[in-house]
Amino acid sequence: MIKNTLxxxxxxxxxxxxxxxxGKFTISSKATINDLVTEADHASEKAIFKIIQENHPDxxxxxEETGAVPTNSNIKWIIDPIDGTINFANGIPICCxxxxxxxxxxxxxxxxxxxxxxELFFAEKGKGATxxxxxxxVSDKDNLLTSCLVTGFPYQYLDSENGxxxxxxxxxxxxxxVRRLGSAALDLCWTAxxxxxxxxxHKLQAWDSAAGFLIVQEAGGxxxxxxxxxxxxxxxxxxxxxGKIHDQLLSLMKGGSL
Numbered sequence: 001m002i003k004n005t006l007x008x009x010x011x012x013x014x015x016x017x018x019x020x021x022x023g024k025f026t027i028s029s030k031a032t033i034n035d036l037v038t039e040a041d042h043a044s045e046k047a048i049f050k051i052i053q054e055n056h057p058d059x060x061x062x063x064e065e066t067g068a069v070p071t072n073s074n075i076k077w078i079i080d081p082i083d084g085t086i087n088f089a090n091g092i093p094i095c096c097x098x099x100x101x102x103x104x105x106x107x108x109x110x111x112x113x114x115x116x117x118x119e120l121f122f123a124e125k126g127k128g129a130t131x132x133x134x135x136x137x138v139s140d141k142d143n144l145l146t147s148c149l150v151t152g153f154p155y156q157y158l159d160s161e162n163g164x165x166x167x168x169x170x171x172x173x174x175x176x177x178v179r180r181l182g183s184a185a186l187d188l189c190w191t192a193x194x195x196x197x198x199x200x201x202h203k204l205q206a207w208d209s210a211a212g213f214l215i216v217q218e219a220g221g222x223x224x225x226x227x228x229x230x231x232x233x234x235x236x237x238x239x240x241x242x243g244k245i246h247d248q249l250l251s252l253m254k255g256g257s258l
Contacts, residue, residue, distance in 0.1 A: 002075070002101060003124065005055040006111050012047040013081055013097035014115040016040055021116070022091050035155045036085045041065055044081035044097060052077055064207045076102040078210035078233070083112075084183030093117065098185035100210030100233075107233075110211025112185045121189040123211075123218035129192050138221040138242035139194040145258065147197035147245050150179045150187045154203040162255050164202050174258045188212025191240050192219035198241035198249050202226070206233040216240045226253050 020040035027038045045065050052061060056077075061069040063079035077099060082088050084095030093116030101109040112121040121136075123129040129136050141147050149171065153164050171178050179196070181187055185208060187199045192215045210233045213223045224230065226237035228250045239249055252258065 001055070002109065005051060006099060006101060006109055007120075007122075008055075009048045009051040009077075009079075010097045010099055010111045010113040010120070012051050013044040013099075014113045016044040016047050017082060017088065017095065017097065018115050019043075021088065021093070027089055032155045034086065036089055037065060038082070038085060038089055040088065041082045041085060045079065048079055048081060048097070048099065062206065064205065074104050078102060078207050080185060080207035083185040083208060084181070087182045092182070094181050094186060095183055096185055098207065098211045100207075100214065102210065107210060107214040110214040112189050112211050112215065114186060119189075121192065121212075121215050123192075123215040125214065125218070127218070129215045129218035131189075131193055136193045137219050138192060138216070139197045140244065141197045141242060142244040144198075144245045144248035144252070145174060145176060148177045148179070148195075149249075150181060150190065150196045150199045152180060152182070152184055152187065152201045152204075160202075162253060167200070167253060170252060170258060176258075184208040185212045188216050188240055191242070192216045192221060194219075194242070198239070198245055200226075200239045200249060200253065201237070203236040204233075204238060205236075209233045209238055213238065213240060222246045224250065226250075228254075 025039035059073045060071045060076040080098040083098045088095040096112050096114040098112045108125045110123050190196050191199045216223050222243040223240045
């Protein structure tokens, strides 16, 4: 029942993305000038809420635009109605709907859907990960120096030791390709599918990674925080990889050299 609702919810949200894409819609800023929210974000969120609340009215919901809609349920839906809003607002089709389902504090299911590429990523805890119903797995590259990585940068840059620019500089000075898609959920899914060998980011929210990190794990990858400890989507930092380059990437994040 939850799985069916999850699929219906991501499809409902994605329908709003396609309806508004490259059209006219309102855009406003949140905390900073480039931290955007659009009319389509709200429409997608509303469509997703409708599906979930019709089928599971007692479940807890946490969503980027509305925030928490708490209940006493041990099941929580963690929603990003559009991950990659800047891309969406500029007509760049690298964006998606991301929904994770958490039970008793553990992620049990996640779906990420980019309707513009017709790619639906899904994972259920203990049952593997799929792309359009076909199994996916992480890459097998074992050398960070020959890896292809992906990252993102926070809207409000934090001047901290081994921060985003410092790590980026270390990598590109060694000619390691580091991409920047603008959607953390897709960064994670593309790592799960073996397109990237690793992903890191210093500052995310729970809705950015809740679905994607489970998809990486179920595809055979490894996900930790920036200290190498068990990943918790309610803290900001993340390293996700194929597992084979994880320790090398983690060492770099801790101040090590290449």
